[in-house]
Amino acid sequence: MAKMTMVESLNLALRQEMRRDDSVVLLGQDIGRDGGVFRVTDGLFGEFGEERIVDTPLAESAIVGMSIGMAVYGLRPVCEMQFSGFAYQGFHQLENHAARMRWRSQGRLSVPMVMRAPYGGGVRALEHHSESREAYWAHTPGLKVVIPSGPRNARALLISAIRDPDPVIFYEAKALYRAFREEVPEEEECLPIGRANIVRPGNALTMISYGAMLRPTLEAADELQQSDGVEAEVIDLLTISPLDSDLLVASVKKTGRAVIVHEAPQSFGAGAEIAARLMEGAFYFLEAPIERVTGFDIIIPYFSREKSYLPGVQRIVAAARRTLTI
Amino acid sequence: MAKMTMVESLNLALRQEMRRDDSVVLLGQDIGRDGGVFRVTDGLFGEFGEERIVDTPLAESAIVGMSIGMAVYGLRPVCEMQFSGFAYQGFHQLENHAARMRWRSQGRLSVPMVMRAPYGGGVRALEHHSESREAYWAHTPGLKVVIPSGPRNARALLISAIRDPDPVIFYEAKALYRAFREEVPEEEECLPIGRANIVRPGNALTMISYGAMLRPTLEAADELQQSDGVEAEVIDLLTISPLDSDLLVASVKKTGRAVIVHEAPQSFGAGAEIAARLMEGAFYFLEAPIERVTGFDIIIPYFSREKSYLPGVQRIVAAARRTLTI
Amino acid sequence: MGRSPIDPPAPIDHLSILDENGKLDTALQPDITNDMHLKMFRAMLLGRRFDEKMLDLQRQGRIGTFPPIKGQEAAQIGSVALLRDSDWLAPSFRETAAEIMRGRTMESVMLYYNGFNEGTLIPTGQRDLPMSVPVASQIIHAVGLGWAAKYRHTDEVVMVFFGDGATSEGDFHEALNCAAVYQTPVIFVCQNNQWAISIPLAKQTHSKTLAQKALAYGMPGIQVDGNDILAVYAATAEAIARARSGGGPTLIECVTYRIMMHTTSDDPKKYRSEEEVELWRKKEPLIRYRNYLINNNILSEPLLAQLEEEIKEEIRTAVDRAEIQMKNLGAPLDMFDHLYAELPPHLQLQKEQLTKELAIVTGEVQHG
Amino acid sequence: MGRSPIDPPAPIDHLSILDENGKLDTALQPDITNDMHLKMFRAMLLGRRFDEKMLDLQRQGRIGTFPPIKGQEAAQIGSVALLRDSDWLAPSFRETAAEIMRGRTMESVMLYYNGFNEGTLIPTGQRDLPMSVPVASQIIHAVGLGWAAKYRHTDEVVMVFFGDGATSEGDFHEALNCAAVYQTPVIFVCQNNQWAISIPLAKQTHSKTLAQKALAYGMPGIQVDGNDILAVYAATAEAIARARSGGGPTLIECVTYRIMMHTTSDDPKKYRSEEEVELWRKKEPLIRYRNYLINNNILSEPLLAQLEEEIKEEIRTAVDRAEIQMKNLGAPLDMFDHLYAELPPHLQLQKEQLTKELAIVTGEVQHG
Ligand SMILES: Cc1ncc(C[n+]2csc(CCOP(=O)(O)OP(=O)(O)O)c2C)c(N)n1
Ligand SMILES: Cc1ncc(C[n+]2csc(CCOP(=O)(O)OP(=O)(O)O)c2C)c(N)n1
Ligand SMILES: [Mg+2]
Ligand SMILES: [Mg+2]
Numbered sequence A, B: 001m002a003k004m005t006m007v008e009s010l011n012l013a014l015r016q017e018m019r020r021d022d023s024v025v026l027l028g029q030d031i032g033r034d035g036g037v038f039r040v041t042d043g044l045f046g047e048f049g050e051e052r053i054v055d056t057p058l059a060e061s062a063i064v065g066m067s068i069g070m071a072v073y074g075l076r077p078v079c080e081m082q083f084s085g086f087a088y089q090g091f092h093q094l095e096n097h098a099a100r101m102r103w104r105s106q107g108r109l110s111v112p113m114v115m116r117a118p119y120g121g122g123v124r125a126l127e128h129h130s131e132s133r134e135a136y137w138a139h140t141p142g143l144k145v146v147i148p149s150g151p152r153n154a155r156a157l158l159i160s161a162i163r164d165p166d167p168v169i170f171y172e173a174k175a176l177y178r179a180f181r182e183e184v185p186e187e188e189e190c191l192p193i194g195r196a197n198i199v200r201p202g203n204a205l206t207m208i209s210y211g212a213m214l215r216p217t218l219e220a221a222d223e224l225q226q227s228d229g230v231e232a233e234v235i236d237l238l239t240i241s242p243l244d245s246d247l248l249v250a251s252v253k254k255t256g257r258a259v260i261v262h263e264a265p266q267s268f269g270a271g272a273e274i275a276a277r278l279m280e281g282a283f284y285f286l287e288a289p290i291e292r293v294t295g296f297d298i299i300i301p302y303f304s305r306e307k308s309y310l311p312g313v314q315r316i317v318a319a320a321r322r323t324l325t326i
Numbered sequence C, D: 001m002g003r004s005p006i007d008p009p010a011p012i013d014h015l016s017i018l019d020e021n022g023k024l025d026t027a028l029q030p031d032i033t034n035d036m037h038l039k040m041f042r043a044m045l046l047g048r049r050f051d052e053k054m055l056d057l058q059r060q061g062r063i064g065t066f067p068p069i070k071g072q073e074a075a076q077i078g079s080v081a082l083l084r085d086s087d088w089l090a091p092s093f094r095e096t097a098a099e100i101m102r103g104r105t106m107e108s109v110m111l112y113y114n115g116f117n118e119g120t121l122i123p124t125g126q127r128d129l130p131m132s133v134p135v136a137s138q139i140i141h142a143v144g145l146g147w148a149a150k151y152r153h154t155d156e157v158v159m160v161f162f163g164d165g166a167t168s169e170g171d172f173h174e175a176l177n178c179a180a181v182y183q184t185p186v187i188f189v190c191q192n193n194q195w196a197i198s199i200p201l202a203k204q205t206h207s208k209t210l211a212q213k214a215l216a217y218g219m220p221g222i223q224v225d226g227n228d229i230l231a232v233y234a235a236t237a238e239a240i241a242r243a244r245s246g247g248g249p250t251l252i253e254c255v256t257y258r259i260m261m262h263t264t265s266d267d268p269k270k271y272r273s274e275e276e277v278e279l280w281r282k283k284e285p286l287i288r289y290r291n292y293l294i295n296n297n298i299l300s301e302p303l304l305a306q307l308e309e310e311i312k313e314e315i316r317t318a319v320d321r322a323e324i325q326m327k328n329l330g331a332p333l334d335m336f337d338h339l340y341a342e343l344p345p346h347l348q349l350q351k352e353q354l355t356k357e358l359a360i361v362t363g364e365v366q367h368g
Helices: A006-020 A044-052 A060-073 A088-098 A134-138 A151-163 A211-228 A245-255 A270-285 A303-309 A313-324 B006-020 B044-052 B060-073 B088-098 B134-138 B151-163 B211-228 B245-255 B270-285 B303-309 B313-324 C034-059 C073-080 C096-102 C106-113 C137-151 C170-182 C211-217 C229-244 C274-281 C285-295 C301-327 C332-336 C345-360 C362-366 D034-059 D073-080 D096-101 D106-113 D137-151 D170-182 D211-217 D229-244 D274-282 D285-295 D301-327 D332-336 D345-360 D362-366
Strands: A002-004 A024-028 A053-055 A076-080 A114-119 A144-146 A168-173 A182-184 A197-200 A205-209 A232-236 A239-241 A258-265 A291-295 B002-004 B024-028 B053-055 B076-080 B114-119 B144-146 B168-173 B182-184 B197-200 B205-209 B232-236 B239-241 B258-265 B291-295 C002-005 C013-016 C088-090 C158-163 C186-192 C221-225 C250-255 D002-005 D013-016 D088-090 D158-163 D186-192 D221-225 D250-255
Touching (some): A006 A044, A006 A182, A024 A060, A060 C137, A060 C170, A088 A114, A088 B088, A114 A151, A134 A239, A134 A270, A151 A182, A205 A313, A211 A232, A245 A270, A245 C345, A258 A270, A270 A291, A270 B270, B006 B182, B024 B060, B060 B088, B076 B151, B088 B114, B088 D137, B134 B144, B134 B239, B144 B151, B205 B211, B211 B232, B211 B313, B232 B245, B270 B291, C034 C073, C034 C106, C034 C229, C073 C096, C073 C250, C088 C096, C170 C186, C211 C250, C211 D211, C229 C250, C229 C285, C285 C301, D034 D073, D034 D096, D034 D106, D034 D229, D034 D301, D106 D301, D137 D158, D137 D170, D170 D186, D170 D211, D221 D229, D229 D285, D285 D301
Parallel strands (some): A024 A053, A205 A232, B024 B076, B114 B168, B144 B168, C013 C221, C088 C158, C158 C186, C186 C250, C221 C250, D013 D221, D088 D158
Antiparallel strands (some): B002 B182, B197 B232, C002 D013
């Protein structure tokens, strides 16, 4: 067991999978000698060489499209988008092909690829470097969307994503890369894709979040306990698509109240689908409107203002209190 | 007043706007001599010439990106994506620039462009020609998303879209192009973007739809009236983003029940946002879970199976009855 | 210092061996066995006759919209002829003849154009991608396949087809650039049929040839008479040999012509002249090749007649089989299959929901 | 018939007028007024000194991450020098010197790199696009601007900057292809600084030059010593003249070098050698130009000293002004402005919501 940052645990997952299986190859911009702009692939070039750690030209559609070809051939490419905000150049490759190859070929060909991409705000990054648009991929049939919330589950989920038979969009919150360390076992550890996780049991209300927003959500839960004496159940989604509806619905049937927290713009975001599922599955148990604490429906502002854009503990607590005082 | 198909009324809107304002130019694939694969621009090449009806190379990113440049310069480009399923090649241009230019330049530059795109199923079209992914654009701050439901409002909304100071995604249901004719006044007519429309008043439940799905929804409302004696209120969204929440919420406060109908995949689709808004705005008036009757979370199958994919009258009626029998 | 031209990149050749008047450049004539000649001719003939049959069926409403290939048989067959089963093919949507020569059944083609997902089923082991509708998008897949073939130290090559219009897409550029950077064994075969629906080549690009676009990538490029199967064969043979031996990718521009409409829902009269089409009809590849084979005693009139008979029969049985097959296909619930390796819970629910609805209201689902 | 090279496209020249040793090709020397010389030199010097100042500020934590331009001053100033106010500029993210010469204030630059949206404010009437971060995406906007300028029958031209890495993006390809098809008045200026973060040119493309990529579009292309302002000026003058007179677009490759890190959060030692950087330091453009001006009695040591003084002062006041400005900026509610011409209802609600929250809990919002 070593204490690792998320950058280190992701690096461990990649290293172990590459040692285990030579069909795993990495491609992306500056992932080689440079080790990636966030150092997630640091040292891998040294161990595996340019044969398997492939620096690419500056072409996102090619990175995704080549990954599709590699995957169809039988490799397990893990491509990196330098920032999720630059993945749209490859949008058509993901929607037209990665998501459809198995279906189009009637199950004979498949695309077991992973697209890793740093997403989200909070690190004073430049423009286009802080967006959170996981809903684009979640609304795309044929893709899976995974978003870890810390070093340990990031490592376990990345391994599962690499072994998954279908294309997985793997969003990594930049704000978590070096935010804290966690014990990460040396021996292999997987987490099932499609399963959410109750990280804090409670009965008063259900708080649902993922990625970088899980921590302010947990802080909010603590504050609610201390100052209001209420026990909030906090659920870490981990997989955005397919959604673990059963777990969410079960929790809300118990608590009758829900707050959903994400940093993506609110409208047509993941929170809308979660709210709709809860409403469909737990309607008769709901005692208050489901609250969505999210980014506003604007572009995340340049970093001097980003903190006011991102959901903070106080906004979450306030929303929770609104649902509780009903 | 002439009876027109939607193809004809869209053509009329383009023709009239181009006559009125020489800053209106059209660009896209095969929109010139060919008149567009659906003939929406038929005859315009003859009247306005290749100076203003611009056939483009086969390059969607360029079509959107050039439109951005033209619009910043002061023109009002209306570009056509031959099918909405091929708009993703220009996704980054829309997200990174069209949606942000005004905001980035602090209001000094703007992109008054319209991106027209045929969408949706039901016309036995080839692969990639029948998708309905309006939620991608609706989740993109800075864009507006408009979807007409018939010849008359299509014409009026397209004129508003062309005159709108901001970029508008204008989705045209292929299934409506020639489905029926409507009286369309020769004299100019506009409809405000951002306003939904009650097309059938009622008190028993609220049915919300848009585009090609409005008609089965209306048929379902009729059947409910005839066979169940129930008066459903049917709302035609017309604009997907920004959503006319007030109208929707007011209706559901009155009826207490809602069914949302669209052909896009259900999860993370427009119906989720509508349901969430209703839940937030009319929670205490809801007497039954909001029903979503939508496309399934798969790729719309090739045309031999598409009818079973698309919401039909019976599925809508069944959903309505579920909400009513509670 | 000063102003001087950079060392000019490798020249771009134009290759023509058997011209429209049957004149032959014997020196350049590739050596092809008679078996191979007949194999290729038969594939071209089958492609032509099947295309004609499809058009009939479409006119009779027995098949949906489809893109005819007439006139492009040489550009398709001459290039795939040398591929091995262990090689890969990434077709666009207009290489039906090539796909059939690679092993795709005519039934599969008919299923596809009748809107059955079964029409893109790729038999296990078959190293072809399903035809690609989004223009140019498949070009990049070929580079990924080629990269993988090289990574596995095989001598497999990948061939990808695309049209003249496709060269305007960003994907064309990114693919060729990456292929050259990684020196992947990919043969980029451009079917330059002069038109992208209603857009003529001159409005598609300002460059005199498409082959010269190879210069942007430091890649060998060649322009061939795409209606001259000997030229197509020779150029492809050269490119394949180079790719197999680690020499990297090649761009081949086959100059041909789309004699028919873009698809059966297109009307070319709106944008091009009959004269132009007539001009190209004279250059069409099938007769040119037939005459060559007859003059060289590889083909005889009786053998030709026999081939026509066989092919007619093959097509007839294929049509029958397809139409029988289709009667038993199209069960709505099948549409949930194959999206994911395992059906996730929300899709199981949706499938059950549809199952119920079908049970209740079969009526409306059928007359869809 | 036969195999023969297609008529070779126009040659791609390399242009160098004033080399790193100060050797001058007098014949090619463009005629430039002394005023213009001093204007350009001042702009280069300001660009250099401001860059150095930004680095200090960044190291002191008074500014966020930014991309230094050191070494690319000639490639930037030599090209924009001839633009008129009525012409358009579409910069990438590393043309700060050029943007300042076009009229962007240093304050605006500092605001931007301190995370203030006000940093991309474009003064009304200023015909510059805000710098573009998504690589290559701005290249297409230039084509649209040029198309519009032509549509309006003006003689305006558009200049767009992008890097060597940008040439690998599909947008580069689509933009140049469309510009050539429509013969729009666009000057494509590639700042080939040899590196795209850690990717050297050789891994970016297999073509010997970037200029030759013009051949793919039937467009004139030229490669110039980008550290030789005379060469950059001469090539741009030629391209601008052609564009103004309806002669269409040109691709100019400026061969220069990124002497500093990609951005202040990058560490070049991970991927390139000191020797390489040293080699290029010797070729850097500022001293080369200074010596030329002094040898030609256009610049004198005292005048140089005076310029340095003025510029130092300008920068100091700009920094002060920016830092004062920033104290009064950053009100959270401003972030709702300018997304749409009119704030739609749902955003009005969200703005009100935030207003309330700010009123209640100013605490947590501030220590953000
Ligand atoms: C990305 C994309 N854009 C637009 C279309 C619509 N479309 C289908 S075929 C075609 C023309 C293709 O021309 P070309 O590449 O020359 O191939 P050809 O049809 O001539 O064989 C177009 C525009 C598409 N299928 N994909
Ligand atoms: C579409 C896109 N992909 C990736 C990035 C991340 N990125 C920023 S700059 C850069 C390298 C750009 O290289 P080049 O075009 O040569 O310009 P330079 O930085 O050398 O000036 C990359 C990969 C981006 N900004 N946009
Ligand atoms: Mg073509
Ligand atoms: Mg560079």
